[in-house]
Amino acid sequence: MNDALGQPQSVLVLGGGSDIARALTRRLVAARARTVVVAGRPGSPTVAAAAVEAANGGASVRTVEFDATDPPSVAAAVDRAFAGGDIDLVVVAFGVLGDQTDAEADPLRAVETATVNYTAAVVAGLAAATQLRRQGHGTLLALSSVAGVRVRRANFVYGSSKAGMDGFFQGLGDALAGTGARVVIVRPGFVRDRMTEGMQAPPLATDPDTVAEAVVRGLASGTDVVYVPGVLRWVAAVFRHLPHALWRKVPA
Numbered sequence: 001m002n003d004a005l006g007q008p009q010s011v012l013v014l015g016g017g018s019d020i021a022r023a024l025t026r027r028l029v030a031a032r033a034r035t036v037v038v039a040g041r042p043g044s045p046t047v048a049a050a051a052v053e054a055a056n057g058g059a060s061v062r063t064v065e066f067d068a069t070d071p072p073s074v075a076a077a078v079d080r081a082f083a084g085g086d087i088d089l090v091v092v093a094f095g096v097l098g099d100q101t102d103a104e105a106d107p108l109r110a111v112e113t114a115t116v117n118y119t120a121a122v123v124a125g126l127a128a129a130t131q132l133r134r135q136g137h138g139t140l141l142a143l144s145s146v147a148g149v150r151v152r153r154a155n156f157v158y159g160s161s162k163a164g165m166d167g168f169f170q171g172l173g174d175a176l177a178g179t180g181a182r183v184v185i186v187r188p189g190f191v192r193d194r195m196t197e198g199m200q201a202p203p204l205a206t207d208p209d210t211v212a213e214a215v216v217r218g219l220a221s222g223t224d225v226v227y228v229p230g231v232l233r234w235v236a237a238v239f240r241h242l243p244h245a246l247w248r249k250v251p252a
């Protein structure tokens with residue numbers, strides 16, 4: 001159960017090696033998370049590093065393996081994580097940006113993006129929801145993206161996968177109403193980290209620590225959706241309603 005201050009004491013991070021997830025886990029451990037299950041690809045150095053960070057912060061740490069290109073392994077990882085005891089917070093952090101140009105040249109290059117970002121996220125969400133319903137408490141936090149609010153020509157393969165997963169988690173949140181469990185969706189804009197390395201940062205670009213800080217605040221506030229930075233909520237609202245002819249002209 002969350003402690004008296006509403007902080008999660010046990011956390012499962014699916015995609016625990018992600019830069020954003022690591023920044024978040026460090027904060028959660030500093031704020032008293034006692035048990036952390038770091039889940040990610042077998043042999044991933046970033047997953048190992050995340051586990052060491054959480055242990056150094058004083059948490060009891062377990063690692064669980066899965067590969068999001070193999071959706072059954074995602075469900076199995078969630079079940080293995082919960083077999084160790086109740087979990088207050090499940091973070092769905094895995095994802096790939098993919099290469100839009102490659103995907104347009106060879107449709108099969110889009111499969112990994114679609115599978116990891118959408119199919120595996122759906123499996124993770126449903127498997128975690130089953131466990132949270134059984135517990136009668138807990139939060140499912142999904143790392144979506146502003147890219148999914150209105151899909152852009154420049155990255156429509158990634159954007160559509162995030163739009164799909166975002167819509168899925170909205171519906172899952174509705175399905176969990178009244179069960180004691182809830183869903184929080186995080187929509188960061190461009191984050192300067194491993195995923196965007198080498199790309200030119202647009203205005204309002206942020207960093208993993210800022211995302212983590214906003215998520216911790218969002219978890220405490222009881223909100224369903226966290227935009228990072230917060231001003232993107234209003235930018236996204238404008239984007240959502242721009243006429244199509246204008247939207248096409250918005251620079252990449």
Ligand SMILES: NC(=O)c1ccc[n+]([C@@H]2O[C@H](COP(=O)([O-])OP(=O)(O)OC[C@H]3O[C@@H](n4cnc5c(N)ncnc54)[C@H](OP(=O)(O)O)[C@@H]3O)[C@@H](O)[C@H]2O)c1
Pocket residue numbers: 015016017018019020021040041044045046047066067068069092093094095096116143144145146187188189190191192193194195196
């Ligand atoms: N960076 C941004 O600008 C941005 C903006 C909005 C939303 N997001 C979303 O935030 C989430 C975290 O991304 P990030 O920025 O922290 O980037 P990141 O550091 O590249 O994290 C992505 C994570 O996904 C994991 N992953 C990729 N393919 C996987 C697979 N087949 N099986 C299991 N795990 C897999 C990676 O594992 P390894 O550690 O083993 O490589 C990595 O830990 C993603 O869902 C991303 O779409 C990112």
